[in-house]
Amino acid sequence: MRVGIIGLPNVGKSTLFNALTQASVPAENYPFCTIEPNVGRVAVPDRRLEQLAELISPEKVIPSSIDFVDIAGLVKGASQGEGLGNQFLGSIRDVDAILEVVRCFDAPDVVHVSGALDPRSDIEMIELELVLADLDVVNRRLEKLERQLKSGKPDYVTAYTYLKHLRSCLEAGHPVGPDSSIPAELRTQLADLNLLTEKPLLFIANVGDEGLTGQAANWWETVKQAAQERGAAALWLAAKLEEELWELELPERADFLAELALPEPGLNRLIRKSYELLDLITFFTITGGHEVRAWxxxxxxxxxxxxxxxxxxxxRGFIRAEVVAYRDLIKAGSVAAAQKDGLMRLEGREYKVQDGDVIHFRFNV
Ligand SMILES: Nc1nc2c(ncn2[C@@H]2O[C@H](COP(=O)(O)OP(=O)(O)O)[C@@H](O)[C@H]2O)c(=O)[nH]1
Ligand SMILES: [Mg+2]
Structure with a gap:
């Protein structure tokens, strides 16, 4: 699962990406790696995993992870080939969700692309580029469908009608949005459209070192409002501070957080929120006494x-799943105790896995 970080130039995308990659280095078992220079695999902080590890004392603790991609190149006119143009748009087509960094910090030495700081207008500029890129994709597919319709195949009529509707929305400047996702019966036919404005979206208001004070507080309200109108999520953080925070050793990090009166690093909120955005849940496995892993x-x-x-x-050799809710396992104190107390359930292949399930798969090949 990949999350792409987008935004206008100089809004703090790379700063945020650097902070994210640093946040992942410490624990030796964490599967962090920089896959490509602009792709980082980041561990998902999860209290439940820590508690399971305390219970089992395994050699290895492996957290769930998400890949973040620093996508450069969005400028006004990207949909028309400006900046990195198509390359940029291609990179966002590959991601499953979008984080849009919005500049809400005042720094005279950091040039703002359009001269003045204005989160509302920045958000609109990016939205327009994404809408135009989608419009282009939809138009090209409609042309193809028109040719196919002439061949008299009735299969294409529904797709054609649906896409014409999408086109009129996009032409009016509206993003496709999460609500008008492709109808189930058209899914395979239109799977490769990969519309940008249909992807789950999270706005990040990147505020300065002072946090949510003064003008930043107003900008944050603007971002929140824009997110609400768009059916998107929003959160604020100070990317530059986060970068500095993660450069510190653990004890100093705690002091720094206390000084800022923050209960936890902003990145933890961001990573969890991204996980939600991807509509992911977590299940756990315990392998003997030596590994506890979140998936x-x-x-x-x-x-x-x-x-x-x-x-x-x-x-292939699935027999059944032995499932215990993480909470029940912690309460029981051990796998054996959970079994004895009848807290372990046997589930079949069609069982819908629940967030927090600890699962042992029985299989035979
Ligand atoms: N003062 C201040 N500068 C920041 C902040 N976030 C980023 N910057 C600076 O803005 C410049 C551009 O940041 P960068 O992350 O490279 O932006 P990108 O173009 O969106 O990747 C860099 O010089 C950063 O140090 C912030 O919160 N406060
Ligand atoms: Mg950058």
Whole structure:
């Protein structure tokens, strides 16, 4: 699962990306790696995993993770090929959700692309580029469908009508949005459209070192308002401070947070929010006494598909899933105790995995 960081130039995208990559380095078992220079795999902070690790004392603790991509090149006219143009748009087509960084910090030495700081107008500028890029995709598909319709195949009529509707929305400047996602019966036909304005979206108001004070507080209200209108999520953080925070050793980090009167790093909120945005839940596995691991899973996934994520053999030879809710396991104190107390359930391949399930897959190949 990939989350793309976009925004106008000089809004703090790379600063945020650097902070995210730093945040992931510490614990030796964390599967952090920089996959490509602009892609970082970041561990998802999860109190439940820590508690399970305290209970089991395994050699290895492996958290769930998300990939973040620093996508450069969005400027006015990107949909018309300005800046990195198509390359930029191609990179966002590949991601599953979008974080849009909006500049809400005042810094005379950091040039603002359009001269003055104005979050509302920045948001509108980006939205327009994304809408135009989608309009282009929809128009090209409509042309193709028109040719196919002439061949007399009735299969294409529904897709054609649906896309014409999308086109009129986009032409009026409206993003497709999360509500008008592609109808189930058209999914395979239109799967490759990958519309940018249909992807889940989270606005990040990047405020200065002073946090939500003065003008930044007003800008944050503007961003929140824009997010609400768009059906998107929003959060604020200070990217530059976060970058400095994660450069510190653990004890100093705690002092720094206390000084800022923050209960936890802003990045933790951001990572969790991104996880929600991707509609992911977490299940856990305990392998003997030596490994406790958190796995990301699309909400609503069945046990068989969850097993396949771990190993194809587990799915091929699936017998059943032994499931205990994480809370029950912690309460019982051990796997054996949970079994004795009847807290362990046997579930079949169609069982819909729940957030916080601790699962042992029985399989035979
Ligand atoms: N004062 C201040 N400067 C920031 C903040 N965030 C980023 N910057 C600076 O703005 C400049 C551009 O940031 P960068 O992350 O490279 O922006 P990008 O073009 O969106 O990737 C850099 O010099 C950063 O140090 C902030 O919160 N406060
Ligand atoms: Mg950058």
């Amino acid at each position: 990301p899973l699309k909400r609503g996934t069945e046990a068989l598909a969850a097993a396949a994520k771990i190993h194809t053999d587990m799915a």
